[in-house]
Amino acid sequence: MTTKTFSYSSFLRSPSQVLPSLDDADVILERRDEENLILMRAERFEAGVTGVRIAARALAILARRNRALAEEVLAEELPWTTWLPETERQECVRDLLRHLIAGADTGELLPFSRALTSWRSTAVVWSDPELARELQGPFTGDGPEVPRPVEASE
Template sequence: MLPALDHADVILERRDDENIILMRAERFEAGAASLRIAARALAIVARRNSDLAEEVLAEELPWLTWLPDTERHGCVRELLNHLIAGADTGELLPFARSLTSWRSTAVIWSDPELARELQGPFPGDGPEVARPKGDY
């Protein structure tokens, strides 16, 4: 049907929506299995030696160094949890969203003045509003 699929994936570029990738099921399943094994192996390393897991991830995600220690631990744990769940289910969007969020957080921490400003207190907080009466 599509001889190009014998040797490579095919990307269908669409103007009005996301692109579509066509690939042989065998290649897709091999990639998914590889991801599951790599994610679980990294999770085992993280459970046994969290410092080593952070070092491994920092090699690939150098922006981790901008996070404070407490944030870095939480970031590594969250990313690994999303990666393992995504590898198991094939749904990697939560991992991608988390990765983007943590990268943005790290960029903010890289600027000490901005980080201080975003921790509050925030001027302009209005007066406390009374709770409405009635059953809600």
Template sequence: MRAERFEAGAASLRIAARALAIVARRNSELAEEVMTEEVPWTTWLPETERHTCVRELLGHLLAGADTGELVPFSRALISWRSTAVAWSDPRLAHDLQGPFPGDGAEVPRPLGEQA
């Protein structure tokens, strides 16, 4: 890929990310609606989590668009998707919220390891 093409793509991403961030600041409901349409699994998140998800993903997207490093955005997207999947199962979501009983069973040290 020629450098000129790469720079054009990077500049376009920066403009789109900043425009979306401006919309999110001025109208968070619209930003969530856009995210829900573009990333449908966000509907499984509780409302407060959805706000946090949109804010965090936009932050990573802006930083990535500015630096060209999009791996943190990708990681956050995967992490939030996994969180949404957990919330989609009411039993699992309930179990993961605690309370958690004690520390669990004591596990003996492996042989040959000293305390």
């Protein structure tokens, strides 16, 4: 599906200029100091939700019958997991699968998305051997003592 982008203020000033775009695209409304908004027709939204729900539930069924295969499928879809150490890779895939199954059951996929972002960030850290080594410690302590700020006189 294509998208078209408009400023939020353009939409507020003249919605009749923006809304016809929904015939063949989803609309992204860009806001300066807030998260962008997306406008879409309800039919397209429901189709997406239904597709995700069916795919997540199908993977959940597969996981109940053959968990190793479900984990393999998920890991193959997320090639960045190769940067994780083997034990963390297994933990990552299992954790994401649990979140996906719960999301399929409840319709709430935001926890899955957050876990996916967190694990991807962890994998990126592991991709840099020097950074990964530094973050594993040992740590020398709390660091140097910082002097108390002096109160400014008025």
